[in-house]
Amino acid sequence: MVQSSKKIQVVPEPTIRRMPSYLAFAEGLLRKGQQFVSSTQIANYMNIDPTQVTKDLSYTAIVGKTRVGYEVKALVEVLSEFLGFTVMDNAFLVGAGSLGSALLHDSGLSHFGLNIVAAFDVNSSTIGKKINDIEVFHIDQFRDLSQEMNVIMGIITVPAENAQTVADLMVAWGIKAIWNFTPARIKVPDDIIVQNTTLYSNLAIIFNKLHNDRKETR
Amino acid sequence: MVQSSKKIQVVPEPTIRRMPSYLAFAEGLLRKGQQFVSSTQIANYMNIDPTQVTKDLSYTAIVGKTRVGYEVKALVEVLSEFLGFTVMDNAFLVGAGSLGSALLHDSGLSHFGLNIVAAFDVNSSTIGKKINDIEVFHIDQFRDLSQEMNVIMGIITVPAENAQTVADLMVAWGIKAIWNFTPARIKVPDDIIVQNTTLYSNLAIIFNKLHNDRKETR
């Protein structure tokens, strides 16, 4: 099934969530020198159904060979491309606290297509310093630098109560997508993309499972 | 995405994912002095359906009052309790790199019931140092310290290719739950709880939405 010239197909979010793990697995196999990988192998690694894998991969351009599987090298390329990891996008980060500076340090982000070009804060102790070669400015500065620098994403790592204020600023800056690391939900115009990533949600899920297990004993 | 085989999960995972945001909202209202909050208000804040909110909250002990809503103070207490944020659990963290040290710095975790008691690494430059008062040991040390210190959770923030090795160690340590921040999927015995939190998945979702928007243009 040719995809490129066809209409846009909405890819289920769970599918996109699984894909980076497929990619990580395929990259590992590539390092080991394995040429082909079957959906069964991937499914086994992921602890999911093999048809889930083939269905997920059917959204990409890759075609598997019967009785052989997918070519590992092609899989890595196709997934990287599909997930948008091969194109560099520029981002601003607001809130250079613990989580914020961690992201600034994380070279993984640049490896996956995200280039943080500047950070902002209100805390005078960090302003003017450089974290991993990324300068930290006061939030009031560079009001319209985003368009100038072709920055399309804003990362929010401030305390939850300041999230909306920062989001409003980012929208005013002309930013297209916001990656919100606070548990607060922000209100933005419809054409702005928002991705909420709340670490504490994951914590809640673990605690819930721990609790259930403790109770159920099975 | 979640566990294989039989999972006895009474509360839907999406529900648990939303709850920390309900909590953040309620905490904000509490600070402002608002006494009651309706499902409509919460839904409006979250950009979801009001019935979704009532259904989610029906899993907890709280009961709303018709035409009034939920008592904010009670909501904060009930949600904190329900999400397991009121009981302290001890954790080990392995991989004191950028993301790892960020988590060590994050006071939010201890606020939400997680107490990181020690960190481990193989990089000699960090070993022996303290990050936010948490000592970093070599991975070979303290093989069975976890039981001694009543540590039930292990946090993996190493490179993806080392995730499985670390997971095996943690299982040997007698750990009950693993919070895996790598895109690699780890294999552990059935009774061990695994929560995968891959930042790059969220990045992939944003890129996907940005791409679709670029193409659509309608």
Next chain:
DNA sequence: TTTCATTAAAGAAAAATTCCTTTAATGATT
């Protein structure tokens, strides 16, 4: 060559989740 077993792919069925509708309750308004 022929048979067999494994695989991708497509479509159907099942399960999970979200959204919609109805009902009853009750504070606010007249």
Next chain:
DNA sequence: AATCATTAAAGGAATTTTTCTTTAATGAAA
């Protein structure tokens, strides 16, 4: 006191996502 409007809650419909089933292809083995 009577009416109105808003709300929580419950049940069911619609949608989304996952799992199951079937089919066809083909490399490997006999």
